Amino acid sequence: MNQLQNTNTGLSFDAFQQQGGAANQVASREAEEVKMAIFLAKQFPRNVIEAEHKIKESCKRLSLASTAIYSYQRGKGNKVEGPSIRLAEVLAQNWGNMQYGIKELENNNGESTMMAYCWDMENNVKQEKIFTVKHVRDTSKYGKQKLEQERDIYEATASSASRRLRACILGVIPGDVVEMAVEQCNQTMRGQSDVPLKDRIKGAVEHFGKQYGVTQEMIENKFGYNAEAFTEYTLAELTKINTSLKDGMSVVDDWFEKPKVQNNVLMEGFKNDTN
Numbered sequence: 001m002n003q004l005q006n007t008n009t010g011l012s013f014d015a016f017q018q019q020g021g022a023a024n025q026v027a028s029r030e031a032e033e034v035k036m037a038i039f040l041a042k043q044f045p046r047n048v049i050e051a052e053h054k055i056k057e058s059c060k061r062l063s064l065a066s067t068a069i070y071s072y073q074r075g076k077g078n079k080v081e082g083p084s085i086r087l088a089e090v091l092a093q094n095w096g097n098m099q100y101g102i103k104e105l106e107n108n109n110g111e112s113t114m115m116a117y118c119w120d121m122e123n124n125v126k127q128e129k130i131f132t133v134k135h136v137r138d139t140s141k142y143g144k145q146k147l148e149q150e151r152d153i154y155e156a157t158a159s160s161a162s163r164r165l166r167a168c169i170l171g172v173i174p175g176d177v178v179e180m181a182v183e184q185c186n187q188t189m190r191g192q193s194d195v196p197l198k199d200r201i202k203g204a205v206e207h208f209g210k211q212y213g214v215t216q217e218m219i220e221n222k223f224g225y226n227a228e229a230f231t232e233y234t235l236a237e238l239t240k241i242n243t244s245l246k247d248g249m250s251v252v253d254d255w256f257e258k259p260k261v262q263n264n265v266l267m268e269g270f271k272n273d274t275n
Contacts, residue, residue: 037099037121038121038124040097040121041097041121041122042122044097045097045122046095046096046097046122051094051095051096052177052180054094055090055091055094055095055177055180055181055184056180056181056184058090058094059087059090059181059184059185059188060184060188061188062188062189064086064087064090064185065184065185065186065188065189066189066239066243067084067086067087067239067243067246068083068084068086068087068090068181068182068185068243069081069082069083069084069087069182069185069186069189069240069243070082070083070084070240070243070244070247070249070250071237071240071241071243071244081240082182083166083170083178083181083182084166084243084247085162085163085165085166085247086243087181087182087185088165088166088169088170088173089169090181091169091170091173091177091178091181092118092169092172092173095120095173095177096122097120097121097122098118098119098120098121098169098172099117099118099119099121100117100118100119100165100168100169101116101117101165102114102115102116102117102158102161102162102164102165103115103117104157105130110134110135110136110146111132111133111134111135112132112133112135112153112157113130113131113132114130114131114132114133114157114160114161114164115128115129115130115131116128116129116131116161116164116165116167116168117129117165117168118165118168118169118171118172119172120172125172126172127167127168127171127172128168129164129167129168131160131161131164133156133157133160133161135147135152135153135156136156137152137156159247159248160248162247162248163247163248163249186236189232189236189239190232190233190236197230197231197232197235200235201227201230201234201235204235204238204239204242205219205227207242208238208242211242211245212245212252213252214252214256215259217259218256218257218258218259219238219256221256221257221259222255222256222257223237241255
């Protein structure tokens, strides 16, 4: 018995029908889930005062506040700060009745077509961004390198998608709520820690050296004074720079000038304190 074949895939007509039926079932299930989510959002609307309280309490945690704000330089002397993807996710979780995430729509020809979205189910406000991520990595030594391993491709797409997801969430959450969260995180960073300042500064300098190849000398040159004179403000600035680098909002060269002779000596001023 002859069957109609697709010349590109070799699948029978019956197989195509089965695939189409499965796709329709998935689409139908997703539509029902959306309807249910909207229904529940209308039945149980958010308590704005309670949501703001939850957000503020979350921002009092040092573990969140230390990664909540990124910073990068734009041009000479201009610095831009803003909420990181971590803070954006906390905002969405505590604001309530939100759906957000990342989807890969297509993967072929060495690139992925992605979508980031955020939807306030209660107010029916939605933002989405569709973009393309090429499966390549820019390196200073070898230029553009093609990515072959699934893990490398995932990391590249996820890094690019997280910035779009952040923008979608912040486009839906009210601006005054975002500003309140940022201010509370700044207060937390300026405030409280049981660990002595010298130890926290030493840990930050060591982290920059191990993670980014940034030496103590490069950090001191940026701020214009020795590490022994670093303050809570300096530490907060370093934390924001670290978040910016980790989130891919900037690169090391945006912040630090490499000296002619690399100096990897750790802070001598703190060594005596630890002995």
